[in-house]
Structures are given as C-alpha cells and as structure tokens.
Amino acid sequence: MKTKILALVVILAFGSSFNSQAQKLKKFGSSIEKKIGPKTIKVPYTDVVSYMGYAATGNEDEVKDGKKFYYIYVWVPAVAPELGVRMMSPVGKTKIKKATQSEAYTKNAKSSDYFDTYITLERSDIISKDNISVEAAKNANWITLERNDDSSEMPKQPSGSSYNSLLRYKSEASNPTKALTVGLYRIGFTTYKTGEVKGTFLAEVAAPIKLPGVVMAKTIEDLKKGL
Ligand SMILES: [Ca+2]
Numbered sequence: 001m002k003t004k005i006l007a008l009v010v011i012l013a014f015g016s017s018f019n020s021q022a023q024k025l026k027k028f029g030s031s032i033e034k035k036i037g038p039k040t041i042k043v044p045y046t047d048v049v050s051y052m053g054y055a056a057t058g059n060e061d062e063v064k065d066g067k068k069f070y071y072i073y074v075w076v077p078a079v080a081p082e083l084g085v086r087m088m089s090p091v092g093k094t095k096i097k098k099a100t101q102s103e104a105y106t107k108n109a110k111s112s113d114y115f116d117t118y119i120t121l122e123r124s125d126i127i128s129k130d131n132i133s134v135e136a137a138k139n140a141n142w143i144t145l146e147r148n149d150d151s152s153e154m155p156k157q158p159s160g161s162s163y164n165s166l167l168r169y170k171s172e173a174s175n176p177t178k179a180l181t182v183g184l185y186r187i188g189f190t191t192y193k194t195g196e197v198k199g200t201f202l203a204e205v206a207a208p209i210k211l212p213g214v215v216m217a218k219t220i221e222d223l224k225k226g227l
Helices: 002-021 103-108 134-139 218-225
Strands: 031-037 039-044 047-055 062-063 067-076 082-088 117-123 143-148 167-171 182-191 201-205 216-219
Touching: 002 216, 031 082, 031 218, 039 218, 047 067, 047 103, 047 117, 047 216, 067 201, 067 218, 082 117, 082 182, 143 167, 182 201
Parallel strands: none
Antiparallel strands: 031 039, 047 201, 062 067, 067 182, 067 216, 082 167, 082 201, 117 143, 117 182
16 A cells, blocks of 8 residues: 555656646737637737757857857748747647658757747848749848747746747838738747757747748758748
C-alpha cells in the first residue's frame, strides 16, 4: 500500500511539473474584437501559415547592429488588411496542423534549447514574383513596418519569462508606404541581447481573410519552389 501511494505521489509530482513547463499556444487572435456575453475576444485569424525551424550557431543570415538575424521570407499575393506575426521558442510539445518543418528542425526537434525571440516585419520593394531571386532579395530595399520583443499574449518560456513575440500590423490604405500591398516580405528574428541564437522555434504569419498563394520559406530558393 505504501509503495502504491508513493508511486502515485511521484506520478502526480512529475505530472504537475510537466504541466507547468508545457507551452500552451492559444489561437492566433486578430485585432478585430467581438463581444461574446460579458467577454471581449479577439477574432482568430482565418489564414495562418506556420513554420518550424531551428536556429544554430553560424547559420544566421545577416549580422545587423551586432545582432545575428535569421529571416523567413513571405510572398503576399494579394492586398492584405492586416498581418499578424508571432514567434515562440522552443517549439516543445506544441503541435500545429500543416506546419512546414525545416530539415534543421526535424533533426533537432527534441532539443530543449530556446532563445529570447525578437521579431520584425519587413517589406521589400519587390512587387512581382517574377523578380524574386537570391540576389534581388539581398539588394532589395527593406523597410521595417513593425517589431516586437516580448508579448504577454504568448506562452511563457521554460525560464518562466514572457520573452516570446507577437505583432499585428494593420494596413493603412491612405498611406502607400504603410499599406500591406502585394510583395515580398520577411520576418526577421533574433534575440533581444546581442550574441548567439540557438534553439527550436515556431513562426506564424496570419491574415484575417484567406489569402490563396501565400508562401513562407526560410530561404529564397525554397520560397521560389512554392510559388
Ligand atoms: Ca523577446
């Protein structure tokens, strides 16, 4: 009897510690709010593209202001009213339907490494998919539309800190430089602090309307394959 109770206590203790570490990712809510009874909820984005990757030493795409930047490229084929971007690290046990998984992610899916995410949403001056190339992306004029370091809407990291990131960007139709027009965008991700970045991550780009033909990929080569 004693051993049985002890076993139960052990299971309960472990069970609760797993629960406290589990990252529960909520539905990605847009800036459109709706009242349901006494509650106001953010209406979830209807079109979400998910990408799982693994950041490791030496595979950054660019060093900017002393920060190692990694990029995910996004082709937006239609004018979008709003875009949401969010990112969390590590992926942990989070399951996402239809997420694209990079080779680096599948090789390191069990890694417990994670990092303090920081995201930017940038737009290039490339507006035709025929003009997308590695060279063109490198030489394009990139404008940062929005950035985010820490969001309390995201699950906490295993350290207990709310260091994951989320941003929503609303198109300003009256201002051509701030409108979400057709074109090549990228999400820049790095750490708040300068230095190495290592760990698994989940990145999502979302729109409140179905945007057929949105392609998201880690590299321009892979993006072109999906166009
Ligand atoms: Ca952060």
